[in-house]
Amino acid sequence: MADYRDRIKVSDTAATKYNSRKPGKHLAEIRLVERALRDLDGISTVLDAPCGTGRFSILMAQEGYVTTGVDLGDAALAQAENNCKSAGVTDVTLEKGDLEQLPYAVSSFDMVFCFRMFHHFPDAVVRERVVGELCRVARKYVLISYFDPRAITSIKRRLQRRFFGKKSKQNATSLQEVEGYFRKHDFELTGNLARVPILHTIRLATFECAEQIG
DSSP states (O other), X not given: OOGGGGGSOOSHHHHHHHHOOXXXXXXXXXXXXXXXXXXXXXXXXXXXXXXXXXXXXXXXHHTTOEEEEEESOHHHHHHHHHHHHHTTOOOOEEXXXXXXXXXXXXXXXXXXEEOSOGGGOOSHHHHHHHHHHHHHHEEEEEEEEEEOTTSHHHHHHHHHHHHHOOOXXXXXXXXXXXXXXXXXXXXXXXXXXXXXXXXXXEEEEEEEEGGGOO
């Protein structure tokens, strides 16, 4: 079993801690996603994978998309359900499922959204397997976040690992590497946004099915 799975929110404590993020950071990431969504068209159905405690499932539903959230963490799904109710969002479908073997048919969703998960994958085998699943169930778009190895925080983590032996479960991957996984499934890069270039590690890339690009 890949070691990234210890990040799954299976306990109430873990789900509650994850749900209590810094307001400024949360708002900045919401705005990042909203920027990416403005460049897309032809979307009706969305899969939020993994949905965690539901913050982006709520956003997608509020944007008018028919939204499904999937996660392996029972506690996360329970918290997501509570958050949806608190936000007045009643039409999000929440289901348990594994990103390495999603329980959906080919092209089930116009867009698949994967945020703050890819950097937890420890090796190329897992990354390629998950990207394959995201592309399989996506009809048109996959939006995926990744950590930029050129960012200041990524450089700091590498230096801490090299000189102080400090380990990190967060893995930065180059855009070229990420593109390679998607290219195998005929998805092309059409957007790549940063929260703050160089300063922050997180980036949000948009990949579009080559057959849909006209």
